[in-house]
Amino acid sequence: MTRYALLILPSANRVYSGAATSLTAAELAVFSESVLGGAASPAEVTKRGGVPYLEFDAGQLRPEDCAFLANISSLYALFEVTGGLLSPVELTRLDHYDDDLITIQKYQGKTNEQFTKLLLNVTLLASAFAPGMVSRKLTVLDPLCGRGTTLNQALMYGYDAAGIDEDRKDFDAYRAFIKTWLTRKRIKHKVSYDGPVRREGKAAGRRLHVSLAASKDEQKAGRTQELDVVCADTVRAREFCRPETVDLVVTDAPYGVQHGGRSAAGGLARRPQDLLAAAVPVWATLLRPGGAVGIALNTLVAPRAEAAAVLASAGLEPVDSPPYLRFRHRVDQAIVRDIIVARKPPAT
Numbered sequence: 001m002t003r004y005a006l007l008i009l010p011s012a013n014r015v016y017s018g019a020a021t022s023l024t025a026a027e028l029a030v031f032s033e034s035v036l037g038g039a040a041s042p043a044e045v046t047k048r049g050g051v052p053y054l055e056f057d058a059g060q061l062r063p064e065d066c067a068f069l070a071n072i073s074s075l076y077a078l079f080e081v082t083g084g085l086l087s088p089v090e091l092t093r094l095d096h097y098d099d100d101l102i103t104i105q106k107y108q109g110k111t112n113e114q115f116t117k118l119l120l121n122v123t124l125l126a127s128a129f130a131p132g133m134v135s136r137k138l139t140v141l142d143p144l145c146g147r148g149t150t151l152n153q154a155l156m157y158g159y160d161a162a163g164i165d166e167d168r169k170d171f172d173a174y175r176a177f178i179k180t181w182l183t184r185k186r187i188k189h190k191v192s193y194d195g196p197v198r199r200e201g202k203a204a205g206r207r208l209h210v211s212l213a214a215s216k217d218e219q220k221a222g223r224t225q226e227l228d229v230v231c232a233d234t235v236r237a238r239e240f241c242r243p244e245t246v247d248l249v250v251t252d253a254p255y256g257v258q259h260g261g262r263s264a265a266g267g268l269a270r271r272p273q274d275l276l277a278a279a280v281p282v283w284a285t286l287l288r289p290g291g292a293v294g295i296a297l298n299t300l301v302a303p304r305a306e307a308a309a310v311l312a313s314a315g316l317e318p319v320d321s322p323p324y325l326r327f328r329h330r331v332d333q334a335i336v337r338d339i340i341v342a343r344k345p346p347a348t
């Protein structure tokens with residue numbers, strides 16, 4: 001057995017106000033059960049030189065194990081502990097772009113970027129596509145994408161990203177941001193559509209479609225990524241996205257606090273759980289068999305059990321292995337956030 005010590009990003013403590021270690025321990029446990037064959041022991045908090053670490057035992061980690069663990073959302077560094085000394089483990093993150101893709105945008109209502117990465121990771125690791133996390137191009141849909149935090153994280157991983165949000169201000173802000181960023185960073189890209197969309201002769205929303213490549217070599221090899229963002233009500237998602245084309249649905253549902261869910265169909269301030277009841281069956285049809293959906297929700301307004309029932313009645317299987325029940329944490333007085341993940345059964 002080898003002892004490992006994981007150093008958490010200092011910023012995570014600010015983000016999660018005290019819950020960073022327990023959330024990271026739960027995320028590590030999800031990585032372990034999904035792609036390490038359960039090799040990592042439950043992590044414990046220790047202090048070395050006055051600095052807290054999360055420590056666990058495992059057989060010697062192989063480069064392919066480290067390729068997964070490098071992407072733990074709050075990981076700063078990983079060390080092997082030998083005779084009380086820490087020796088750094090070489091880690092290469094999946095990141096395809098500079099991290100300002102994720103960090104530049106600042107606005108009220110932004111889902112924290114570390115939390116977004118956590119949500120994407122644990123959704124992916126519950127899916128049948130987990131073994132391909134660092135080697136395959138997956139397709140991620142955020143059907144309540146706001147100004148694109150999940151889309152940017154998916155692009156960062158080299159995946160295709162699709163998003164829907166009905167808020168025109170959010171759509172316009174993300175459209176302006178991503179077009180400027182791609183140009184300023186001299187990223188090879190092509191805007192293949194940017195304008196209104198019509199369905200049955202009527203205006204149905206706006207759409208931006210961009211193909212991009214992380215480098216000239218990637219572009220030459222045809223390894224491009226697709227970014228597709230639509231401004232429309234998410235319950236109409238089927239009009240913009242073909243059935244069974246999405247590997248993962250990852251979203252941060254409205255918290256029912258500052259800006260409640262809004263829907264053209266449901267009028268102003270639709271309750272978050274009503275929005276989920278209307279939208280989850282639609283999202284489920286877009287998922288490939290073996291795919292997974294991960295939803296962050298404010299349990300003070302949308303109880304986990306209610307969300308689980310909505311997912312189950314859409315034919316999805318809520319994941320309730322122990323680490324998936326350890327993501328509940330307080331954000332502020334009005335928000336106690338949790339993550340619920342469900343799988344679409346693989347094709348038989």
Ligand SMILES: C[S@@+](CC[C@H](N)C(=O)[O-])C[C@H]1O[C@@H](n2cnc3c(N)ncnc32)[C@H](O)[C@@H]1O
Pocket residue numbers: 109110111112143144145146147148149150164165166167170232233234235252253254255260261262263264275
């Ligand atoms: C918690 S926010 C997501 C924030 C996003 N992750 C980000 O970082 O920008 C929830 C989003 O759901 C959107 N929304 C609520 N109801 C919707 C509906 N029926 N159709 C599409 N989007 C909706 C809101 O406009 C809001 O942007």
